[in-house]
Each structure stands twice: as C-alpha cells, then as structure tokens.
Amino acid sequence: MLLAVDIGNTNIVFGCVNDQDEIEVFERISTNHSATSAEYAVLIKTLLEMNDFSCEDITDAIMSSVVPSVTNTVKEAVRKLFGVDVMVAGPGVKTGLNILIDNPRQLGSDQAVDAVAALHDYPVPLIIIDMGTATTVSVVDNKRNYMGGLIMTGMRVATDALIQRTAQLPKIDFELPPSIIGTNTIDCMKNGALYSNACALDGIIDRIEEQLGEKCTVVATGGLAEVVVPLCRREINLDKNLLIKGLTIIYRKNKKK
Numbered sequence: 001m002l003l004a005v006d007i008g009n010t011n012i013v014f015g016c017v018n019d020q021d022e023i024e025v026f027e028r029i030s031t032n033h034s035a036t037s038a039e040y041a042v043l044i045k046t047l048l049e050m051n052d053f054s055c056e057d058i059t060d061a062i063m064s065s066v067v068p069s070v071t072n073t074v075k076e077a078v079r080k081l082f083g084v085d086v087m088v089a090g091p092g093v094k095t096g097l098n099i100l101i102d103n104p105r106q107l108g109s110d111q112a113v114d115a116v117a118a119l120h121d122y123p124v125p126l127i128i129i130d131m132g133t134a135t136t137v138s139v140v141d142n143k144r145n146y147m148g149g150l151i152m153t154g155m156r157v158a159t160d161a162l163i164q165r166t167a168q169l170p171k172i173d174f175e176l177p178p179s180i181i182g183t184n185t186i187d188c189m190k191n192g193a194l195y196s197n198a199c200a201l202d203g204i205i206d207r208i209e210e211q212l213g214e215k216c217t218v219v220a221t222g223g224l225a226e227v228v229v230p231l232c233r234r235e236i237n238l239d240k241n242l243l244i245k246g247l248t249i250i251y252r253k254n255k256k257k
Helices: 037-050 068-082 109-121 155-164 185-212 225-231 242-254
Strands: 002-007 011-017 023-030 060-065 086-088 126-131 134-140 145-153 217-221
Touching (some): 002 242, 023 037, 023 242, 060 068, 086 242, 109 145, 109 217, 126 225, 185 225
Parallel strands (some): 002 060
Antiparallel strands (some): 002 011
16 A cells, blocks of 8 residues: 655645555644654554554555655654655656746645646646645646646635734634624634635636636645635635645656566
8 A cells, every 4th residue: 555645834644545546544644843753653653543554554655745854754754664665756756747837846846746636637727726834826728737826825824923913813713604794803813814715716716717718627625725615606626635646646657667
C-alpha cells in the first residue's frame, strides 16, 4: 500500500492508497514545526492503527511539502517506521505538467500535485482552488497548460490577524451560518469570513473565465473549502482527496518498473 503525505503550513494530510488506487485512509493532523522524527513516527503509527492497518501494510511512500523545515523530519519518520525510501514531489520528479509560469521552479509542490489530479479527473479548462493557510487559485487552459494563478491570504490567517488587532473580538470556529445577517458578534465574524471568501471565489472565477473567453471546470480542495464552497453561487466540485490522488498519479508515473 502507498502512503501519500502532503505537508502544509497548518496541516499534514496522510492518505493510504491500495494497488487499485483507492484511498483507504485519509487523515489530517496539525503541522508541528518542533516535533522530532520519533514524535511524527508515533503519530503516523497511531493513525494507521486507528484505521485497522499496521506498519507492514505500507510498502511505498511519496511526499509533497511547502515546509522545508518539516520535510526531512517527516521523511525520516516514514523511513524509520516502514523502511522505505520516500519519493518527494519536486524538481526532478516527472509530473506531466506543461508549466508556463515565468519560473516553473517557483510553483508550489501542492499546486502542481493538485493540477495533476484535476487534469486526470476533470475536463479542461480548469480552475483549481486550494483553501489552506493560503488560498491558491491555479488555472489550466484548454490545451492542458498550467498558466498560473493567484495567491490570497487564507481565511484562518485573516481572521486570526483581525482578532489579534482588536480588543474585543473572540476566536471563532468556522461553521455554516443559518443566515448571512448575524445577530451577535460571533455570528457576524463567521459570516464576514465565510461569505467574503465565497464572494471572492465567485468573482475570481468570473474574471478568469472572462479572460480565457470560455467556461471552466472549477475544483476546490483544502481544509476550509468544505465550509466555503456551499456558500458560493458558482458550481464548484469539492474534492478533499485531490492532493492524495495527485501524489498517487505522480508516484505511479515515476516508479521504477
């Protein structure tokens, strides 16, 4: 079974994929910049056992990361647990993407992995949205070229900044609101965060399609997409497994026969 790991600034996503490319385990933990490889190994082993799997079930591993300080720590944890070399998505690893941005090496590995999965599962042209610490928007044209995109402040980061700079606003959780008009401070904050992001996504999709001159398939993933996408007026495919699917495709493409 293949272990696919995506290390983000806020969360690390783990997926276990069988030989038929079916995802049997999907778990998300907080990214801990100070954790040791042994501590990560304990976490990974616990996640497997929670899902009725053991270390012996893992035979291969692939990883993508936007946090260099954590990459080697998790890589070493995987090596200790399973005794396998970890393929790291990045320069030198074939993705099949034709990247047209000014410096392809600057493209985040998560954005590349998302695009690989979206190209495999959805018709072009594509708009791919990943809502994590930052909200990234990627555009793939009707010739399957990765054109570029946008990077926006993530919803959680923006809300945390608001709380830190105001004296009386509390920390909030993001839940789907019953109405856009809040009747207390917490609901007003939730509505402001959720609806402003939903409206931003709707507007960005409209403007990208206007520039391309055609309608696009829109796909969203990431930890915060599940609460924002239902509030959007545009049709958006919610795919929480996009990164794991992309890592699996890249692993199969690069695996030595």
